[in-house]
Every structure is written in C-alpha cells, then in structure tokens.
Amino acid sequence: MTKFNVASAEALELAHERVGVRVRNTSAMTASFFTAMGLVLWFGGNKVISGEMSVGTLASFLTFMTILQMPVRQLGLMVNSFARASTCGDRFFAFLDEPLAIDDKPGAAELKVTKGTLKFDDVHFTYPGANHPTLDGVTFEAKAGQTIGIVGAPGSGKSTLAHLIPRFYDLTSGKITIDGRDVSAVTLQSLRRAVAVVQQDSFLFTTTIENNIAYGDPRAKETKIERAAESAQLHNYIMGLPTDYDTVVGERGVSLSGGQRQRLAIARSLGAQARRHGVRRFHRRHRCGHRTPHPQRHKALREQSGHPDHLASPLLAAPRRYHPLP
Secondary structure (H helix, E strand, O other): OHHHHHHHHHHHHHHHHHHHHHHHHHHHHHHHHHHHHHHHHHHHHHHHHOOOOOHHHHHHHHHHHHHHHHHHHHHHHHHHHHHHHHHHHHHHHHHHOOOOOOOOOOOOEOOOOOOOOEEEEEEEEOOOOOOOOOEEEEEEEEOOOOEEEOOOOOOOOHHHHHHOOOOOOOOOEEEEEEOOEEHHHEOHHHHHHHEEEEOOOOOOOOOEHHHHHHHHOOOOOHHHHHHHHHHOOOHHHHHOOOOHHHOEOOHHHOOOOHHHHHHHHHHHHHHOOOOOOOEEEEOOOOOOOOOOOHHHHHHHHHHHHOOOOEEEEOOOOOHHHOOOOO
16 A cells, blocks of 8 residues: 555656646746737837838738747647657557567467367466466367366366467466367467457447457458357347447447347357357356357357357356266
8 A cells, every 4th residue: 555655646746747847838838929929019010100011911910920829839739749659659569579478389380170179188287476286187078069068166277278278378288189289389370260269258349239240350241240140149139229230339338238248249259250260168157148048059159150169168058058078
C-alpha cells in the first residue's frame, strides 16, 4: 500500500506540474497575442490618421492575425503530442522487440492434419519457478471424432493440459503429437491454425457480429460466416435482429447474454477454418447450448469442420456423453 501511495503521489505531482506548464504557456501566448494586437492597432491607427493606410487594410491585417493565432497555438499542442507519442512508441516497440519465449525450432516443418489423432505420451510439465509439477506422467490418445472431457478439481491442471496442445508452453518432458507429428517439431503458425481455442470468457470487439465471427479469417465470405453461425446455433437469433449480421455489439459483447457470447466465440472458431482444424478446444464448461441437445450441437460442429475432428473440452457437456479413453 505504501508503494502505491508513493507512486500515486508522484503521478499527481507530475500531473500538477504538467498543468502548471500548460497554463503558463497558454497565458504567455495569450498575452503575446494581445500585446501584438495592441501594437498593430497603435501603429496602424497612426497610419490611418496620417492617410497612409485605409481602415479596410488595417481591419484585414487584424483579421489575419486573429486567424493566425490558432495555428500557432496548435503548433504547441503538436509538440506536446509528439513528445507523448515518442514516449509511448518507445515502450510499444520495446514490447514488440521482446524475444519470444516459444518459437519455431530449427528445421520445423508445416503441420498437415489428416486424421486428427491427438496423443499425450508421458507428459510432464512444471511451471517456471514452481516447486511441484502441474502434470505428472499424463498419457492418453484421442482419436478423430471423439469428445474428450477433462474433469478435475480447480488447479489440477485441466487448462494447463489444454494449453500445451497449441504449445503455449513447452513440456518439461514427454511428447504431444497430432497425427504422429510432435507439436514441438512443427511451425507454430501451422500448429495454431490446426488447433481452435474457444475460451470461457471470449473477448468480443465493438463492431458488427459479422466482423466478430470473421476475426479468425478476415477474408471469410458471408456464406461461410453464416454457416459458422448456424453450426453454433446462433443464426436464427442473429436474423431476428433489426440489422442481422450488421448489428454492432458493445465492448466485450455487453449487448449479448453470456450464452450468446459463447456461441459467437464458437462461431468464430468455426469461421477461422480456412484450414481444417485437427483439434478444437473449449475452455471450461460452455452452457451456450443448454436448450440445444448436445448430440445435435456436436453433429453440427463436425459437419461444419468438414472432417471428423477431435473435440478436446474441459467440461463441455455431461460426462456420460464423453468417449472413454483407453
């Protein structure tokens, strides 16, 4: 709390200093302008009295001076804006220049999904700085078309296990393969094209529903976007809106219910399938289809994907609907 108070006091002092500098500069510029106007009136008035200048010429000169003052003021504001932009730009480019924690290994090849079989082979993982392993000897195989439910207590490693598939982290030991290809031996771009992730709390942008669905594939055609929405059981709701797919949703989808946001996130993952996904991962339980039978929803997802992909899902549906693992 003391650290926060010190930082807040420093920020407040800098804000006061900035306002003081701005007020002094504005006052100095205003005083300079009126001083210049007074001098022009004094000299110009004498010229008018002596007949060397007409009243119209003096009035024109004063008008031009009045018009000129705003660009001069804006020049000062531009200098301030450039200084702020330079500071922000330094921080932004420093962030972009940060070395990647996870990168392609030398000789990494493109991943081409054929069957969509996912296999964990004696996977061990420990977070950096942690004293205990999060995953210890996890082994299973999920074949194409299966729906796998990962059930466990909070902190047991469900999300971690799913995050290892698109290689958000590197394994401590063991191996994860898709169609026999080690995920660490393929390019990140091809791997993450093959793995669709639907988070529980999906971020939606302040734009149209169509643009939100097409976020994963900006070049997607309208027919593809509509098919994705139909598969996510969202198309009928969208068509009932006054401007259907051109309806603008608020920041983070505030104009939609929780279930509708999750359905839209599923449609986004389907709309990103310019390339076929081998694994579609749902993060935590999705209740977006509580009024739609789970088999019907899963069938629609498989039909949209174009081939029998594997659905990896922590708590996607009732456990009785999962495929048993060997």
